[in-house]
Structure formats: structure tokens, C-alpha cells
Amino acid sequence: MENNSQTKLSTGSISKAIERGMVFSDKCPSREIxxxxxxxxxxxxxxxxxxxxxxxxxxxxxxxxxxxxxxxQTLQTLEQDGFIIRTAYPVIPPHVEYSxxxxxxxxxxxxxxxxxxxxxxxxxxxxxKSKIQ
Amino acid sequence: MENNSQTKLSTGSISKAIERGMVFSDKCPSREIxxxxxxxxxxxxxxxxxxxxxxxxxxxxxxxxxxxxxxxQTLQTLEQDGFIIRTAYPVIPPHVEYSxxxxxxxxxxxxxxxxxxxxxxxxxxxxxKSKIQ
DNA sequence: TTTGATACTAACTTTTTTGTATGTACTTGT
DNA sequence: ACAAGTACATACAAAAAAGTTAGTATCAAA
Numbered sequence: 001m002e003n004n005s006q007t008k009l010s011t012g013s014i015s016k017a018i019e020r021g022m023v024f025s026d027k028c029p030s031r032e033i034x035x036x037x038x039x040x041x042x043x044x045x046x047x048x049x050x051x052x053x054x055x056x057x058x059x060x061x062x063x064x065x066x067x068x069x070x071x072x073q074t075l076q077t078l079e080q081d082g083f084i085i086r087t088a089y090p091v092i093p094p095h096v097e098y099s100x101x102x103x104x105x106x107x108x109x110x111x112x113x114x115x116x117x118x119x120x121x122x123x124x125x126x127x128x129k130s131k132i133q
Numbered sequence: 134m135e136n137n138s139q140t141k142l143s144t145g146s147i148s149k150a151i152e153r154g155m156v157f158s159d160k161c162p163s164r165e166i167x168x169x170x171x172x173x174x175x176x177x178x179x180x181x182x183x184x185x186x187x188x189x190x191x192x193x194x195x196x197x198x199x200x201x202x203x204x205x206q207t208l209q210t211l212e213q214d215g216f217i218i219r220t221a222y223p224v225i226p227p228h229v230e231y232s233x234x235x236x237x238x239x240x241x242x243x244x245x246x247x248x249x250x251x252x253x254x255x256x257x258x259x260x261x262k263s264k265i266q
Numbered sequence: 267t268t269t270g271a272t273a274c275t276a277a278c279t280t281t282t283t284t285g286t287a288t289g290t291a292c293t294t295g296t
Numbered sequence: 297a298c299a300a301g302t303a304c305a306t307a308c309a310a311a312a313a314a315g316t317t318a319g320t321a322t323c324a325a326a
Contacts, residue, residue, distance in 0.1 A: 023248055024177060024197060030251045031173065033258060037247075038171035039313085040164065044157060056273055064157060067315060072274060082261040092322045093272035103254065110247045114170075115156055117243055118163045121236065125166060128215040172283085189303055200285060205304060225292050226302035 036081055037107055041066055041074040046083065046100070046108040047115060053099040083107060169214055170240055174199055174207040179216065179233070179241040180248060186232040216240060 022028045036042050044063045048054060054062065060071055075098060078084040083104035089095040100108055118125075155161045169175050177196045181187060187195065193204055208231060211217040216237035222228040233241055251258075 023180070023252060024195065029259065030248070030255050033251050033255070034171075034176070034248070038167070041314095043167070047156070057271085060273095062157065068274070069276090069316085070314065073314095080262060080265065082258055088273090091272095093270095093324090094274080094322085096273060103257070106254075107247070107250060110243075110250055114240075114243045114247065115163070115167070117240060118166050118170075119156060121239075122163050122166065124236070125215055126162065129213060132213065174284095190301085201304070202286085202306090203284065206284095221303090224302095226294085226300095227292085227304080229303060 033081055036077050037083070037111060039074075041070050042078060043111055043115070045071075045074055045078060045098075046104065046111055049084065049098060049100045049104070050108050050112060053097050055098065056096050059098065078104070166214055169210050170216070170244060172207075174203050175211060176244055176248070178204075178207050178211060178231075179237065179244055182217065182231060182233045183238070183241050183245060186230050188231065189229050192231065211237070 023030050023034075037046060041063060044066075045059060048059060048062050056071070056075075059075070060066060060068070063071065066074075075084060075086065079086050082101055085099050085101050085104075087097045087099070089097075156163050156167075170179060174196060177199075178192060181192060181195050189204070189208075192208070193199060193201065196204065199207075208217060208219065212219050215234055218232050218234050218237075220230045220232070222230075
């Protein structure tokens with residue numbers, strides 16, 4: 001009764017050794033990581049940090065509409081995943097900087113690719129949607 | 134009181150004409166599209182269909198754990214976005230096929246890139262997470 | 267002395283997403 | 297007669313995500 005049948009898709013873009021399909025199974029931890037980087041604030045934080053180090057308050061201003069709670073939460077999960085590096089300077093008032101790790105950069109540029117594609121194609125998508133109502 | 138200040142990130146990967154930042158503003162419709170393709174079942178449907186046309190019942194089997202409601206819903210939103218093409222044959226019992234449109238293929242391969250990266254790097258990510266607890 | 271800036275946390279509520287259970291329509295097989 | 301397979305829809309419930317509000321600590325400036 002296990003659900004780990006892995007149909008081979010053979011799209012050729014992943015090494016044969018992995019044979020994707022883990023992602024098709026429910027409890028695969030990659031889904032969690034995927035969620036962390038694709039959710040609204042996670043995505044924006046990663047893309048924002050592609051432009052370089054920012055401190056907490058910078059991110060608050062940049063990610064318009066983010067609450068302090070959501071920003072903290074987002075940064076913490078991405079830090080725990082190893083995508084974001086947090087550097088706290090022990091001064092008063094507090095000074096905390098956030099930047100992308102190497103892994104963070106790698107995933108962020110892939111996210112950016114997706115976002116760019118959507119932004120560029122948005123007019124076509126919207127046009128299509130309006131046509132079919 | 135409008136929130137459309139667009140800080141230029143100059144990551145160089147999007148055409149200057151667009152100057153990203155729309156995605157940073159809350160009501161940007163690209164966020165909706167993004168959600169449709171990055172949510173659990175949307176992602177899996179797109180990647181599954183990269184392997185070729187599938188009918189409803191095939192997708193049900195492939196996307197293990199998906200309910201009929203969630204599958205219908207997912208396929209409908211992706212169809213409305215213009216990523217998936219639905220072809221119904223007027224026979225009994227019903228026969229409906231789903232495939233990717235050209236736009237669907239373009240976005241699906243980008244999604245696949247992301248998923249592949251995560252799957253390949255998952256061991257490192259997990260190792261990192263276990264180290265920092 | 268009150269306010270403001272910094273970077274948060276904690277409790278709680280609202281909203282959104284996801285899932286479950288059931289129903290529909292039509293035909294073939296038993 | 298009745299279950300099975302097909303591709304859905306609809307009402308409802310559960311779970312998860314997101315947002316709100318208030319509070320913490322410390323110092324400096326007004």
C-alpha cells in the first residue's frame with residue numbers, strides 16, 4: 001500500500017540516476033523546500049536579495065505590504081534551508097543584514113527566470129484569458 | 134498613497150524595458166499566475182504533462198494523492214491561463230485528454246528546472262538543516 | 267518625558283487552500 | 297438489477313497560511 005511508484009518521464013533534463021518521481025510522492029521533503037521558495041514572500045525576498053545584501057528594514061520597505069511577522073518568518077525558514085545568511089551586528093539599535101548563500105543564489109536565479117518569463121508573457125496570458133472570458 | 138515604487142534591481146536578466154518591480158507590487162496579476170503554476174498540484178500536472186498527453190484518469194493515477202476535485206480545479210485554472218489544452222471526445226464513457234500548449238511547455242520546462250535543482254540539491258539542504266538542527 | 271528607530275516575538279483572528287463525501291450521467295459487463 | 301468506469305460538480309469541513317495587534321529591549325534625539 002506504499003505510494004512510491006515512479007513513472008519515468010524521460011524528459012531528459014534530469015540525470016538518469018535520479019529518475020524524478022520522488023517529487024510526485026507526497027511526503028518528499030523537496031515539496032517543503034519548494035514551498036518555502038515559491039510562496040509570495042519567499043520568492044520576493046530571494047529576488048530582492050539577488051540585488052545584494054539588505055537589512056531587515058530595507059526588505060520591509062522593498063517587499064511592499066509584508067508584515068514584520070511574515071518577513072521574520074520568511075527569512076527564518078530560508079535561513080534554515082541554507083539559502084539566506086543572517087548577520088547580526090551587536091549594536092544598538094540592532095543591525096541585521098541578510099544576503100544569499102551560494103545555494104541561495106543558485107535557486108534565486110532559477111526563480112527569477114520563472115518570474116521573468118511570467119512577467120514577459122503576462123500580456124499574452126491576460127489577452128488569452130480575456131478572450132475565453 | 135499608491136504602492137508602486139519600483140526599485141531597480143539591475144540583475145541584468147530581464148529586459149530594461151520591463152525593469153521588474155511589478156511583481157513586487159501586491160496586485161500584480163503575475164502573482165496569480167505564479168501561484169497557479171507553483172502550487173502543489175499545478176506543478177505536478179505541468180511536469181507530468183511534459184511527458185506528453187494524458188487523460189484525466191491517467192493524471193489521477195500519476196499525481197498520487199490528488200483528489201478528483203483538486204485535479205479538476207487545477208486543470209481548469211491552468212487551462213484558463215492558457216497552459217493546458219483540454220480535448221474532450223464525445224463518447225461514452227467520457228474521454229478527455231490534457232496536454233501542454235506552447236506557453237505551457239515553456240513555463241513547464243522552467244518549473245522543471247527549479248524542481249530538478251531542488252531534487253539534486255536536496256541532500257545538501259537536508260544535511261545543512263540537520264547540522265543547524 | 268515621550269517619541270522614534272531597530273529587529274524582532276507571541277497570541278490571536280481572518281482568509282485561503284485543501285480535502286472529503288456525495289451526487290450526476292451514461293453505458294457496458296455480470 | 298446492480299456494480300464499475302468515465303469525468304466531472306457541489307456542499308461542507310479541516311488544515312494551513314497569512315495577517316493583525318500588541319509587546320520586548322535599548323539608546324538617542326526632541
